[in-house]
Amino acid sequence: DVKVTQSSRYLVKRTGEKVFLECVQDMDHENMFWYRQDPGLGLRLIYFSYDVKMKEKGDIPEGYSVSREKKERFSLILESASTNQTSMYLCASRVSGTATANYGYTFGSGTRLTVV
Amino acid sequence: KNEVEQSPQNLTAQEGEFITINCSYSVGISALHWLQQHPGGGIVSLFMLSSGKKKHGRLIATINIQEKHSSLHITASHPRDSAVYICAVIPDKLIFGTGTRLQVFP
Numbered sequence: 001d002v003k004v005t006q007s008s009r010y011l012v013k014r015t016g017e018k019v020f021l022e023c024v025q026d027m028d029h030e031n032m033f034w035y036r037q038d039p040g041l042g043l044r045l046i047y048f049s050y051d052v053k054m055k056e057k058g059d060i061p062e063g064y065s066v067s068r069e070k071k072e073r074f075s076l077i078l079e080s081a082s083t084n085q086t087s088m089y090l091c092a093s094r095v096s097g098t099a100t101a102n103y104g105y106t107f108g109s110g111t112r113l114t115v116v
Numbered sequence: 117k118n119e120v121e122q123s124p125q126n127l128t129a130q131e132g133e134f135i136t137i138n139c140s141y142s143v144g145i146s147a148l149h150w151l152q153q154h155p156g157g158g159i160v161s162l163f164m165l166s167s168g169k170k171k172h173g174r175l176i177a178t179i180n181i182q183e184k185h186s187s188l189h190i191t192a193s194h195p196r197d198s199a200v201y202i203c204a205v206i207p208d209k210l211i212f213g214t215g216t217r218l219q220v221f222p
Contacts, residue, residue: 033210043202043212090159092210105149105210109158
């Protein structure tokens with residue numbers, strides 16, 4: 001069964017800490033994405049990567065950075081966590097290509113981060 | 117105005133009822149996802165479709181590209197169908213609707 005795995009389901013961190021959220025996929029997908037989900041705002045794109053060592057800002061990149069050293073792993077980094085980064089974080093991946101059948105996304109189970 | 121609008125925002129039903137959730141969008145797309153999210157859980161893709169209709173068990177999804185509209189139907193609803201259902205469209209990257217919260221009571 002193909003998977004996107006996020007390393008933690010629940011995480012509690014202190015303000016100012018450096019936080020790493022890890023995402024691993026086993027489908028050899030080129031594209032990987034990080035979203036955050038907040039009540040009333042839905043899912044918003046933070047960063048995405050279309051290849052190893054490549055990254056692009058999404059709609060809300062401020063306060064975040066990412067790392068893609070290997071194809072299967074995409075890390076989201078909070079350099080100095082703040083309380084307004086308390087949220088549900090979701091990772092997704094998909095294969096690249098223009099054929100319709102290739103456009104499907106696979107999502108992880110989410111990491112609920114609380115910054116205190 | 118959001119590029120992807122879902123209705124209704126909240127829906128309650130009795131077990132066994134037929135349920136319809138609607139999604140309208142304003143951008144050109146190549147495909148559309150219907151996603152399911154259980155409380156505290158991750159997101160599961162139910163369907164990805166670009167035309168016509170797809171069926172999986174008690175779930176049916178339809179899309180009309182010309183009218184920029186899609187519907188998700190659940191036949192013979194069950195309490196385990198209680199979840200948030202999210203429509204997401206793909207122009208180049210995913211654009212999400214804000215979701216429909218469904219509660220099915222026994």
